Amino acid sequence: MKAFGYTQARDAADAVSLAHRTPGAGFIAGGTDLLNLMKDGVQRHDHLIDVNRLDLAAVTGTATGLHIGGLARMRQVAEHPAVRKGFPVLAQALLASASPQVRNMATIGGNLLQRTRCGYFRDTASACNKRAPGSGCPALAGWNRGHAVLGGSEHCIATHPSDLAVALTALDATVHVLGPGGPRRIPIGEFHLRPGDTPNVDTALRPAELITAVEVPNSRTATGSRYLKLRDRATFEFAVVSAAAALHLDGRTVRDVRLAFGGIATTPWRSPDAEAALRGRSLTVETISEAGRALVRDAVPRHDNGFKVELVQRALAELLNGMGGRR
Amino acid sequence: MPNPPHHANTHTRRTVLKSTTVAAASTALLPDAASGAASPAAANPGDVVRVTLSVNGRSRVVDVEPRVTLLDALRERLGLTGTKKGCDRGECGACTVLVDGERIKSCLTLAVMRRGSEITTVEGLADGDRLHPVQAAFIRHDAFQCGGCTSGQIMSAVACVREGHTGSEAEIREWMSGNLCRCACYQNIVAAVADAAREVRR
Numbered sequence: 001m002k003a004f005g006y007t008q009a010r011d012a013a014d015a016v017s018l019a020h021r022t023p024g025a026g027f028i029a030g031g032t033d034l035l036n037l038m039k040d041g042v043q044r045h046d047h048l049i050d051v052n053r054l055d056l057a058a059v060t061g062t063a064t065g066l067h068i069g070g071l072a073r074m075r076q077v078a079e080h081p082a083v084r085k086g087f088p089v090l091a092q093a094l095l096a097s098a099s100p101q102v103r104n105m106a107t108i109g110g111n112l113l114q115r116t117r118c119g120y121f122r123d124t125a126s127a128c129n130k131r132a133p134g135s136g137c138p139a140l141a142g143w144n145r146g147h148a149v150l151g152g153s154e155h156c157i158a159t160h161p162s163d164l165a166v167a168l169t170a171l172d173a174t175v176h177v178l179g180p181g182g183p184r185r186i187p188i189g190e191f192h193l194r195p196g197d198t199p200n201v202d203t204a205l206r207p208a209e210l211i212t213a214v215e216v217p218n219s220r221t222a223t224g225s226r227y228l229k230l231r232d233r234a235t236f237e238f239a240v241v242s243a244a245a246a247l248h249l250d251g252r253t254v255r256d257v258r259l260a261f262g263g264i265a266t267t268p269w270r271s272p273d274a275e276a277a278l279r280g281r282s283l284t285v286e287t288i289s290e291a292g293r294a295l296v297r298d299a300v301p302r303h304d305n306g307f308k309v310e311l312v313q314r315a316l317a318e319l320l321n322g323m324g325g326r327r
Numbered sequence: 328m329p330n331p332p333h334h335a336n337t338h339t340r341r342t343v344l345k346s347t348t349v350a351a352a353s354t355a356l357l358p359d360a361a362s363g364a365a366s367p368a369a370a371n372p373g374d375v376v377r378v379t380l381s382v383n384g385r386s387r388v389v390d391v392e393p394r395v396t397l398l399d400a401l402r403e404r405l406g407l408t409g410t411k412k413g414c415d416r417g418e419c420g421a422c423t424v425l426v427d428g429e430r431i432k433s434c435l436t437l438a439v440m441r442r443g444s445e446i447t448t449v450e451g452l453a454d455g456d457r458l459h460p461v462q463a464a465f466i467r468h469d470a471f472q473c474g475g476c477t478s479g480q481i482m483s484a485v486a487c488v489r490e491g492h493t494g495s496e497a498e499i500r501e502w503m504s505g506n507l508c509r510c511a512c513y514q515n516i517v518a519a520v521a522d523a524a525r526e527v528r529r
Contacts, residue, residue, distance in 0.1 A: 003373045005370050102432065236505060
């Protein structure tokens with residue numbers, strides 16, 4: 001790693017102010033993604049602001065939902081009784097992520113900000129528009145088995161790797177941030193950005209903004225939520241394809257549903273069309289496969305990743321069948 | 328595990344590492360925030376910071392640049408080479424240590440971030456010559472070949488047992504998944520963890 005300066009921030013306002021006035025600064029929380037990127041020279045900072053001592057780690061069940069501090073650790077959230085009871089998809093997605101050691105370290109805020117696992121992005125010998133804008137995207141015509149079939153552009157087709165973000169998308173979460181201009185709230189659906197012409201910009205965060213919390217509203221769909229993650233090995237692996245469903249069933253009728261997917265898109269991917277194919281209708285083999293077709297209608301498969309178009313539909317069917325589709 | 332005795336005229340890997348510790352000292356020392364200084368710790372690129380860690384129950388001081396990982400501080404500044412450096416990317420688990428009782432990967436955290444933390448390495452498990460039940464179980468079950476991953480496996484297993492994730496072979500495999508073994512001793516590692524869990528609960 002190249003040399004960098006270091007400051008331990010006292011509180012959130014201090015951290016933001018330091019980041020605002022220190023050139024080349026970045027926040028460090030769990031460090032589990034950032035330090036790898038810095039060791040490999042993929043990401044460079046002249047100064048790290050340590051936010052680990054900030055009082056932002058609490059997880060609280062409130063009257064309206066769940067308040068998760070930006071510095072809450074993955075394990076802490078996964079084990080929290082209010083999460084397990086009211087938001088099972090969240091606990092399941094977290095426990096399907098990383099390893100026990102990393103879940104003790106990595107924070108909720110940091111998880112949302114983790115960078116893509118695209119091999120070209122992480123290899124500084126390769127061109128990459130996300131890492132070095134304008135240098136090209138070798139994945140388009142190269143090895144793209146792990147890449148996106150939805151939400152890509154001619155500049156980037158890298159997937160977002162977070163399971164947590166997929167679950168939070170199905171739960172309609174809101175990200176709270178604090179920046180030099182004060183606090184603001186960003187709906188999870190607007191937090192991660194598609195690559196478009198600026199694949200180097202991953203999120204809606206502005207310079208020096210810090211994630212202070214994630215808020216998840218109570219809902220009937222949240223209580224009946226579930227996560228399915230398909231991997232190349234049984235555990236400790238990123239998703240080839242994943243699906244999160246938040247479902248409110250009345251008998252066999254879908255009162256409400258939110259569906260989100262990982263591994264297939266450049267961002268955590270919500271599919272309003274797939275939801276519309278189910279909402280108000282009976283959960284049957286037919287409506288589930290209709291939802292699957294709606295999900296992949298605009299898919300752009302590449303040389304090695306076409307299998308995901310079929311696989312994600314099967315994942316959705318498997319998930320929904322287990323939630324009452326076969327009754 | 329007890330350290331082997333050092334012979335006066337023999338340069339072992341440990342003594343070489345210890346002598347480099349002295350050479351790492353620098354003039355640009357900054358005060359340790361944990362010692363009660365009012366302002367938060369701050370360092371410029373290249374500055375050396377004084378960090379006090381509690382390692383295996385002893386207070387230890389290291390002078391390191393902010394970019395030094397906890398793993399490198401343990402091995403190369405404190406000479407605690409029981410903690411192994413495998414991938415240095417958080418994938419293999421060979422560097423697993425306990426921080427404030429929880430297992431973490433010491434290659435993915437900076438020493439400067441762990442001021443005041445209680446760190447337990449494999450050197451701190453045994454009670455004198457009495458091995459920790461997990462260490463003893465690894466020997467009983469022949470749960471290693473080359474040994475490269477073993478201290479990480481043992482540290483992870485200590486936490487796994489304490490967390491109560493040892494209800495079945497499948498559960499042990501899932502909760503030990505952050506530790507890879509290139510020799511593929513998994514069968515015996517799982518048996519050792521299950522046995523150690525029974526031992527600890529007795």
